[in-house]
Amino acid sequence: NAGVTQTPKFRVLKTGQSMTLLCAQDMNHEYMYWYRQDPGMGLRLIHYSVGEGTTAKGEVPDGYNVSRLKKQNFLLGLESAAPSQTSVYFCASSYEPTGDSGDTQYFGPGTRLTVL
Amino acid sequence: EDQVTQSPEALRLQEGESSSLNCSYTVSGLRGLFWYRQDPGKGPEFLFTLYSAGEEKEKERLKATLTKKESFLHITAPKPEDSATYLCAVPGSNQGGKLIFGQGTELSVKP
Numbered sequence: 001n002a003g004v005t006q007t008p009k010f011r012v013l014k015t016g017q018s019m020t021l022l023c024a025q026d027m028n029h030e031y032m033y034w035y036r037q038d039p040g041m042g043l044r045l046i047h048y049s050v051g052e053g054t055t056a057k058g059e060v061p062d063g064y065n066v067s068r069l070k071k072q073n074f075l076l077g078l079e080s081a082a083p084s085q086t087s088v089y090f091c092a093s094s095y096e097p098t099g100d101s102g103d104t105q106y107f108g109p110g111t112r113l114t115v116l
Numbered sequence: 117e118d119q120v121t122q123s124p125e126a127l128r129l130q131e132g133e134s135s136s137l138n139c140s141y142t143v144s145g146l147r148g149l150f151w152y153r154q155d156p157g158k159g160p161e162f163l164f165t166l167y168s169a170g171e172e173k174e175k176e177r178l179k180a181t182l183t184k185k186e187s188f189l190h191i192t193a194p195k196p197e198d199s200a201t202y203l204c205a206v207p208g209s210n211q212g213g214k215l216i217f218g219q220g221t222e223l224s225v226k227p
Contacts, residue, residue: 004159033214042120043160043203043217058214090159098215099147099207105215107152107159 002026004108006091012114013081021076021111023091031094032074033058033105034066036087043090049074050097081115088112118143118208122218129225132193137221139204140186149187150215151180152203160203194225 007022023032034046045058049068063085065077074093078085092105119142129135141149148167152160164173166182173180177198179190189202201222205215 035217040219042219043205043215045214048214092159097207098150104150104162104165106162109159110157 004091004093004106006089006108006111008111009109010112012116013078014116015082017081018077018079019081019113020078021089021091021113023074023076023093023108024072025074025091025093025106026072027093027095027106028071029093029095029103029106030071031097031105032068033092033094034064034074034076035090035092036060037090037110038087046076046089083115086113086115118206118216120204120206120216120218122202122204122221124221125219126222127224129191129194129223131195131225131227134190134192134194136191137189137202137223138186139189139218141204141206143206143216144209146184147207149182150205151187151189152205154201154203154220163202191223194223196225196227199223199225 004025030051033048035043037043044060047066049055052071055066067075089111091108094103094105096103121140123138151163154160164180169184171182177192181188201220203220205217208214208216
């Protein structure tokens, strides 16, 4: 039981390049989330999914796209990377919506992305 | 607007010196308050969930409490291994199970 895994762990891009971050969970969770973490800003939600085939925007969605083709995977794409997207990206998952006695969110180890 | 504020930003303690971290929140209808621990280079790790004012939960040297406006994470006789960033979060008012995080408190415990 690996929990939540993220690929890759580190990446350096040049401005304008594209890439996809992969998140996988083996806990059969319905809900999956992508956050970014920047110094002094805390964790901010980029996009999330409430089930296979669904996605929705979070707090800071601009410049990112996501897909949830399989229940266990949640992909985060950067079509044209910008230096402002330099950050640490975390994926999380939960069985139920967080809150109302629901499940907590379980986080992956993160991907450190630098855009030059 | 949903908001979570943590204080202090950083806290340095000597081993055995007890203290508290604060998390104040503004949200329409609290549906839980979550505490996480984050070690450098790792993802947040779940510690506690509190649902109603007056509720308390404990784990080793940590005790979390909740009022109608804020939560405290009390650390009793801390050890160097308690050094980490502590995050608190609340579910947002909108649906989807989204969490609103505070900026975190970076705790350093020196031997």
